[in-house]
Amino acid sequence: MTGAQIIVTLGGIALSIFIAWFFWLAPKGQIRAAAGAGGVQEVAVIVKGGYTPDVIVVKSGQPVRLNFTRQESAACSEKVLFPDFNQSALLPEGEQVTLEFTPDKPGEYGFQCQMGMLRGKLIVE
Ligand SMILES: [Cu+2]
Numbered sequence: 001m002t003g004a005q006i007i008v009t010l011g012g013i014a015l016s017i018f019i020a021w022f023f024w025l026a027p028k029g030q031i032r033a034a035a036g037a038g039g040v041q042e043v044a045v046i047v048k049g050g051y052t053p054d055v056i057v058v059k060s061g062q063p064v065r066l067n068f069t070r071q072e073s074a075a076c077s078e079k080v081l082f083p084d085f086n087q088s089a090l091l092p093e094g095e096q097v098t099l100e101f102t103p104d105k106p107g108e109y110g111f112q113c114q115m116g117m118l119r120g121k122l123i124v125e
Pocket residue numbers: 075076077113114115116117118
């Protein structure tokens with residue numbers, strides 16, 4: 001085999017492994033926030049019959065910015081609450097609403113709609 005063939009073959013194998021991981025092993029709806037410029041950990045959350053992603057992993061002591069976009073008109077999801085951080089926001093349909101705060105203690109913190117029917121979890125490491 002030539003070098004190029006080896007690279008293509010290895011690339012194919014790596015891709016297969018990634019696809020297997022992605023579909024069978026990766027946790028569904030969980031995301032690890034990546035810190036962008038300025039060290040803000042930014043995550044987009046879609047609100048539609050639930051929160052996607054509904055498990056968000058962030059680092060302690062760094063600001064977190066959550067951009068919620070509600071893609072439904074059901075009254076249930078019109079407000080999102082983070083009781084542990086004293087944060088809440090109204091989510092008008094189709095509008096991006098940003099919540100920003102800095103978790104300073106590792107732990108697991110729930111977030112939910114105002115009736116507690118939709119739930120998600122913020123994991124602070
Ligand atoms: Cu609700």
